Amino acid sequence: MQPNSGSASVLVVDLDALARNYGVLRRAAAPAECGAVVKANAYGLGVAAVARRLFDEGCQSFFIATLEEGVELRGILPKARIFALSGAVESTARALAMAQLIPVLNSLNQVRCWARIGGPAALHVDTGMTRLGLTGAEVDVLAGDPTLLRAIEVEYLLTHLACADDPDHSLNTDQLAAFASIRARLPRTKTSIANSAGTFLSSAHRGDLVRPGIALYGGNPFAARPNPVEAVVALRAPILQLRTLAEPATIGYGATYAAVPPARIAVVGLGYADGYPRSLGNRGVASIGGRRVPIVGRVSMDLLCLDVTALPEKDLAEGTLVDLIGNGITLDEVAASAGTISYEILTRLGVRLRREYRGA
Secondary structure (H helix, E strand, O other), rough: OOOOOOOOOOOEHHHHHHHHHHHHHHHOOOOEOOEEEEEEEEOOOOOOHHHHHHHHOOOEEEEEEHHHHHHHHHHOOOOOOEOOOOOOOOOHHHHHHHOOOEEEOOOOHHHHHHHOEEEEEEEEEEOOOOOOOHHHHHHHHHHHHHHHHOOOEEEEOOOOOOOOOOOOOHHHHEEEEEEEEHHHOOOOOEEOOOOHHHOOOHHHHHEEOOOOOOHHHHOOOOOOOOOOOOOOOOEEEEEEEEOOOOOOOEEEEHHEEOOOOOOEEEEEEOOOOOOHHHHOOOOOOEEEEEEEEEEOOOOOOEEEEEEOOOHHHHHOOOOOOEEEEEEEEEEHHHHHHHHHHHHHHHHOOOOOOOOEEOOO
């Protein structure tokens, strides 16, 4: 293994793999348009590089969460359509309009607020998520008073699937039925239904514009099906110190792991301050030269330890990069071991990580 030329941990983002995943999703969505969710700094990967590559691949519609994210993205992609999922309220409406962002209106109050501005918007109706979205009572008001939408150009009627990651879940069918009923009562417009998993279900689950997120970035959109997309990220960190133990010793805070001689321990420069989950202490694995080794002891703020006793000494040196995601360790495996989901793993990867883009 070649030593790393620097000391910083690195998040490698394969933009060519991102582009291929977008192609898979676009083909699955056809004839619907395939947009992209790039909120939370493109799920932690870096919105500038990600959004530019997706735009170059033909993506025209992007979804962000907040006004600040939208303003940043508008500076990156002046010609894209950008939808703001948090909608429009009094404190953000004019700024949304100035940045030419399209709010996704989630309540009757937001509809009234945006009507005072006027312009394009999407309407979000709740069909079973019970989170953001117009309620049944609010839809009744809209249906009974068409003047509320007179100043608004409704581009899409939107809903969000709660259980698309489980294709056999009954709520998938129930939500489509609820959406059809609501759509029949509102002005006719295009629809947007599918998230990543929904894009791979039936055409009824897609609508006219799909909104994939996690699948773009290599995460499996399904709970119990093979991953239809390829890995995009790799997380690598350097060995800072190698220790050969001549006597029994415990490793890290809390003395949760007891090492027995002649154990060899690699101390790696990555911790929970970088977004690597603390819960992976004594549970996670790393890869060195394609061989898996266990994380031992607790993950601390800046460091974690590996038991590398089984590896040849020639494969180890201070500065050697080890893989925490990639090289046989999938994003979803890391998430499962940490007791969470791939979305959280990606979005928590910290600002201290140097981001390296392949295929830029």
